[in-house]
């Protein structure tokens with residue numbers, strides 16, 4: 001690193017460097033013309049309200065740059081080296097985007113970047129206890145000296161392909177789903193027998209990566225899909241939730257990238273991504289990215305992986321896209337990028353793999369219009385102009401190819417020399433391909449033989465939706481008997497329609513898990529239940545699509561912290577809409593509660609699949625009001641009938657009635673007396689919550705009315721308006737009630753809170769037997785107790 005770089009390095013802490021210093025540094029250097037992408041853009045913090053604003057994706061600023069306008073063209077002149085070289089020397093560590101900085105070492109790791117780069121592995125491990133102990137690197141130095149770091153950086157530069165540099169912008173680097181933040185894993189490294197992977201013919205590098213992840217054998221879907229994908233087939237993969245579908249397509253994609261890198265010659269200038277993966281939600285997209293990165297952590301050479309999702313800076317994502325090898329995107333944002341950038345679209349037409357994860361959801365009629373647009377755009381033949389663009393990589397390969405012995409090179413050449421895009425493999429994965437499962441519960445959806453969609457129907461459906469390269473893709477069903485995870489226990493708890501809050505609280509106490517996920521059908525319910533449980537001293541966090549992206553990530557982060565190495569004896573409850581139902585892989589979720597009966601049977605499968613993942617066990621409990629009993633039975637019947645097609649309704653009926661079955665849905669016999677002892681505190685908490693929410697809503701309405709009145713140039717006085725009868729009519733009753741709650745807030749909220757505090761501090765007598773008449777201290781119960789009280793209270797009986 002030269003002296004120039006050293007100086008720039010000091011700009012890492014903007015607080016420590018004044019604007020004047022920066023300007024002086026700039027003056028001292030010869031001026032250079034820079035491209036807009038080469039500039040050191042730094043994110044500007046904007047108020048939360050802009051986070052998800054339509055069409056607003058964030059602000060970025062740059063210092064020490066002179067702007068020169070020549071006609072319609074704007075050029076940038078700056079002192080010092082362009083960003084490109086800065087990035088190579090990890091210069092971008094320096095920009096202190098405050099929200100990222102608040103994420104502690106995570107942001108720094110993202111910057112030291114390339115979780116997947118071997119040279120950075122040590123840096124990453126340095127901040128994460130678990131990885132530190134597992135890091136195979138010989139150097140034990142936590143903080144390398146400057147010289148050592150320089151040598152390391154130089155080595156890193158040599159070892160990495162040009163496009164792997166500057167892996168992530170800290171803002172885009174979520175790192176939320178890396179295993180480092182997961183439940184504390186005490187087990188040591190040990191020697192891992194990897195012989196069960198041998199038949200899949202993976203590269204030694206890949207095998208050592210898998211060993212590093214302690215995956216000693218492939219899951220069923222992995223051992224059946226990986227060979228087919230490596231052989232070049234299109235694959236439709238179906239396997240139960242949590243069965244490792246991500247790596248079933250992830251491993252062959254990375255293998256393919258590795259072999260492309262080996263075959264690549266210096267003359268191959270044009271860069272095209274290897275794979276595009278479509279995901280229905282932002283969180284899942286980030287998770288897949290993190291999963292890929294983990295897989296690549298041990299590779300000497302790793303692909304550049306990026307996610308393209310809403311809620312984060314589009315400009316930065318576009319810059320990442322230019323050099324990406326593996327792209328994971330949500331349809332909305334991806335389409336936004338593709339519809340404005342022909343070069344990106346062109347590049348994506350050259351992908352080798354198109355993956356549709358959670359395909360039944362992404363391809364559901366009318367749900368993701370953008371996904372359809374993307375698929376159409378990728379399949380559209382390029383215009384004559386665009387076609388010229390394809391020549392780059394293929395042509396240079398043709399000219400430069402003089403090694404007839406290299407099979408992979410031949411393959412590359414074969415695919416690209418005619419100027420048309422290379423053959424693309426389409427990979428489609430989900431736990432549910434049964435169209436019948438998608439039907440709404442309301443209406444006349446029936447479970448009968450005729451409307452169940454079997455494998456062949458599923459295939460027909462997919463063939464109509466997707467343009468596969470092969471006439472018939474390989475259909476792999478790794479779990480033909482059940483789409484529910486093996487270690488899952490399902491329970492159904494009947495309660496009064498208006499008693500769900502009470503029963504939710506009771507289940508949380510009686511069946512405590514380190515991480516519990518509660519699903520509701522509406523954003524409003526998430527907004528209400530979160531404070532309701534928080535008032536009861538429960539660690540509840542919200543997740544819904546109306547939250548700003550930063551808040552969504554913060555919630556997941558907090559949820560994940562529970563039981564992790566940093567907080568081993570804590571627990572957490574996430575209250576979510578179905579935005580969390582698909583794909584989320586957060587280890588340690590021991591309990592899923594369906595506060596509302598899911599709208600469709602596939603939602604039930606996926607919601608319940610957030611627990612009992614990867615051979616662990618878990619419990620799913622459905623709260624069910626009297627009116628919901630019939631639709632709920634229909635729903636569960638659908639799920640189980642479509643799995644074991646030979647004995648549909650009868651099988652379910654016997655299970656609910658308490659009959660034995662291999663996949664049993666138990667009716668839960670809860671201790672109702674004990675539940676009634678919780679009633680008072682729940683009622684009080686509800687009162688406090690309603691008052692706070694009404695107050696909040698009132699503030700918003702007031703603000704809106706005041707603004708409207710301002711605009712009209714009139715005085716706003718709510719009481720006057722009410723007195724004049726302006727508020728009468730539809731909705732006035734509700735408004736009056738809300739107003740009452742607001743008034744209550746002012747007059748009585750504090751004593752109510754005090755009363756609840758007192759109630760919560762009192763032990764509850766379980767009244768089960770002499771032996772256990774110790775009572776429950778709710779606070780202690782929730783502090784990391786794993787089902788210990790269950791037997792004592794004789795509660796849910798689901799353990």
Ligand SMILES: Nc1ncnc2c1ncn2[C@@H]1O[C@H](COP(=O)(O)OP(=O)(O)OP(=O)(O)O)[C@@H](O)[C@H]1O
Nearest residue numbers: 215217218219241242243244245246431583585614
């Ligand atoms: N071979 C393996 N051995 C052990 N664990 C594995 C293996 N492959 C994947 N896993 C782990 O299994 C968990 C579930 O994997 P993944 O998220 O891919 O499941 P999925 O089948 O896609 O689930 P869903 O249907 O809910 O999306 C992950 O934590 C992953 O790290």
